[in-house]
Amino acid sequence: MNVHYATNIRLRAWIHVALRPIRFPLTRRTLRREFSDHFEDCRDAMLDRGLSERDADEKALESLGNASQTAKLLRLVYRPRIYAVRAAIILLVLLLRLPWPTHITQQMYGRVYEYDGTVTEIRFAVKGWKLDYLVRDDKLKLEVIWDESVDQEALFPQPLLTPHEVLGYGTPGLYWDLNLGYWNMGFGEWVPSPDLFEKSYLFLRGNLDLSYDCQSCMITCGYGDCRWYILAADSPYADEAQLRSLFLQPLKSDQKYVEYWRTPWDER
């Protein structure tokens, strides 16, 4: 097609305006080609009628019509798909922003995030558990994350623990590095050293998800001089039934926490 440069520019501009509402490359390409072909057909027809090239270009451009009007019509045709794709993109972005389950299969892991020097966050996950450690005001707190697929009411007929409260660990100024050797990776047990245990305190106020296989999981917790333990099914200290009964026993009226007094140290 031997179209004059200025005509070509005008044609491109027209197509650009008309295709503005179209976001899909394939549709854009198809329409662009159709418009160009049509322009060419029209131009050839005008030339066959004996018009000069310039007049043929002008007539062919006229035959395109109003670009904005075309854009409006195309928007009506492709709008539903545009919205569907936009909705899909928004959904994808939202899904990516959601906190993904942090529990892992075979290992425990931990990480420390420094925020502003006073707030540190440690997140870690244990097999069968999904846990978040949070440190606020120089105290390390652990927040237990619920799996929403679990029937919480069936698991905890009487709410012993307030959902999304914190399970905390730490003494002021003491920050945990979960890779300091308090892990027994082989059994998936986490046993703090007695020294550290004495120095620090841990309290639990939160729901724990017992729906997972917790065969290789033991978490040791305490609050002040009160200590209590969540023990794994295959641990020497408790079986799963014990573990569940620990959580399912009703609280006394003045009791804030379920306490489980048997400690690994006692037995050793």
Added chain:
Amino acid sequence: MKIDKSLLSGSTSLLVLSLLKSGDKYGYEMITLLEAVSNEVFQMKEGTLYPILHNLEKKGYVKAYNQQTDKGRSRRYYHLTDKGAAQLIEEKSQWEVFSGAVNTVLHCGGLA
């Protein structure tokens, strides 16, 4: 005579479908044929035709395919599908009822 666009807007898909009834056509061909058949009453612009065609294609009334021309160019032809043919019959009957009613009112409007 210039026709008010609003009169045409409701019947454009009917016109396009009926143009395709006689065989597969490409855009420019449809416009020229429409112009010729209607004694230049309907002068559809390219920018009006293609959104209609794409809408019809989306609804499954027409199907587009590419075909090489003698000059070696590829053209996008439109083919009336069975669904489109059924729709054409439906729209045509609606149009006949509608236009008949309009004509009746126009002719009998001045009853008094």
